[in-house]
């Protein structure tokens with residue numbers, strides 16, 4: 001059995017809506033339907049999808065906050081709904097949009113409270129705190145009340161709070177949202193290190209650079225279903241994705257006309273042109289065709305833009321999955 005395992009998991013919300021003065025109707029929202037996947041111990045997996053895809057609902061079920069309407073779910077062998085408190089000792093959660101720290105207390109006191117809540121032995125607490133403070137550069141901030149911290153500083157505090165009890169699994173929901181470039185780099189470096197030490201990480205983010213830099217595996221979810229599960233490279237080579245051949249010609253030229261590619265951009269009088277072609281196809285025949293008919297001086301191939309590929313993937317999924 002995988003470390004995190006979901007089998008046919010569904011979650012339906014019933015929403016009561018007022019229609020007219022006396023009538024109310026019940027609408028069903030299927031947040032997650034038939035979700036099946038496994039994550040092995042020690043993996044770091046990107047869990048991405050458009051707004052409303054069902055990501056938060058999944059994480060809430062994995063932490064035991066929500067109960068699935070159907071299906072089976074296990075985290076580290078534990079059923080989150082039945083043993084939520086026991087599971088809490090083994091997982092850490094960071095929600096980028098809201099803090100779990102105490103607003104009026106200095107950062108240091110928030111960490112002490114976390115120690116008491118999780119009953120963390122003093123030596124383990126000190127060792128973990130020391131490492132986080134050091135790597136996340138929190139030393140000068142320990143006596144600052146949380147409300148006075150910048151978003152990036154607060155986020156680093158939240159990540160620390162989630163790791164003090166040595167969780168085996170870490171769920172991260174938008175851990176770099178709103179951070180400046182330096183804070184993002186610090187947080188990413190730290191998360192890579194946390195994962196390298198053996199913590200299993202499920203990372204939800206809209207910043208695809210987080211995924212590119214941290215995750216070998218990515219799951220794309222849309223309308224409550226997994227629509228892609230694999231490496232980022234596979235996503236770049238998936239249906240509809242395109243690579244671009246950039247060609248430099250010896251002089252002005254009309255739009256290049258060759259089979260299997262189309263000009264998407266021309267610079268100057270056509271000395272430089274960009275040709276899009278399916279990502280899964282080899283560039284060699286295309287290069288040969290261009291070289292035969294045009295005065296080719298230089299060329300390069302660009303991989304598909306990952307944002308673009310994912311946008312296509314989202315659009316390609318039918319709105320009403322059956």
Ligand SMILES: Nc1ncnc2c1ncn2[C@@H]1O[C@H](COP(=O)(O)OP(=O)(O)OP(=O)(O)O)[C@@H](O)[C@H]1O
Pocket residue numbers: 013014015029030031032049050051052053054055056057058
């Ligand atoms: N408590 C609730 N009651 C009713 N509907 C809900 C509830 N929670 C979520 N939903 C609906 O379930 C669907 C999935 O929502 P969810 O929050 O899981 O998406 P998400 O992928 O996390 O989105 P985002 O990227 O915006 O956070 C949406 O249609 C949402 O409106």
